[in-house]
Amino acid sequence: MVQVRKSFGAEPIVRGIDLDIAHGEFMVLVGASGCGKSTLLRLIAGLERLDSGQIWIGDERADQLPPAERRVAMVFQNYSLYPHMTVAQNMGFALKVAGESKAVIREAVGRAAEILRIGHLLDRLPRALSGGERQRVAIGRAIVRKPRVFLFDEPLSNLDAALRGEMRHELLRLHEQIGATILYVTHDQTEAMTLGTRIALLRKGSVEQQGTPLELFNHPRNQYVGAFLGSPPMNQLRVSWRAAERTWQIGAHTVSGRMLPALASLPLPESIAAIGVRPEAWELVDPNAAEDGIACTVGWIEHLGDSVILFCSLEGEAAPVAVRRPASGAVPARGESLRITASAANCHLFDQRGERL
Ligand SMILES: Nc1ncnc2c1ncn2[C@@H]1O[C@H](COP(=O)(O)OP(=O)(O)O)[C@@H](O)[C@H]1O
């Protein structure tokens, strides 16, 4: 359990974060750069002092313990391996400092190396390793210490895309195999969605929303959360509904109530200010059909192989609307006029302050 507050000077960095992480959970803390993720991990590890709050690990209060007694292990983005030590020495260092015997260290290092499949690298120096191998060693060094909690600070950010994908699977396997409690920090929404049993989305030192990846994805509490998860992000259309005239105001335009037929059937709160629709949730209206839909023009097209993203301009809206279509079907051409719509279930409604209605 983490309940903390922290400022540097007058600037509050962690504004009052309250997290409950279950034993054995893989909790991902995701948020934009500078939102306080590393500071939070450093508070838990004991590398920074709390201004107020408490940290409990299991049934022990940890925030008053010195770092070495908290039995947490941190893995950093830049690996922080000792360059003059071999892989085995790096991994066993904490146990050596703790005065363990050579046999115990060899056994612990061997077991961690086996889990991480780096047994053949034990005699190498870090400079003779690839980025992915170095990160495995850094994780191995944490495993050897048998911590109660693993703290990962953007451990995959220095790796290329293919290796990141591979290491994500390694981390999931590791979590399953050793049943560890993991608090994992990243700015990358894909890592958050794929790794977390739960996600806490952090913004300017506060938790915006926490829940399973799909809870956050399907029921974002506000526009910020809606836009943060998913790529391309959720489209946000500024709208207002004029019940008396039965018209929509979208951007600068007044349009017929039938334009968004899915929404016209909803009991809409007066306070609606925006509609969020994910790129994959749009449907194209058959050009011969009588129903309306939102008229837009295909501006440019991104081919992703399995799908295409149509960036469509909407008269009166500055930002283009992203529409994902399967690559296998007929792909509209640049400059083509379309009508798009979305089912009521796929429309997220937000009020003036961006909160979900
Ligand atoms: N030791 C420090 N002294 C002053 N400001 C700091 C210190 N550490 C971090 N900060 C500031 O706190 C904010 C959050 O930093 P950090 O926790 O590293 O963010 P994140 O890891 O989410 O990118 C940043 O604005 C950063 O400049």
Ligand SMILES: [Mg+2]
């Ligand atoms: Mg950071």
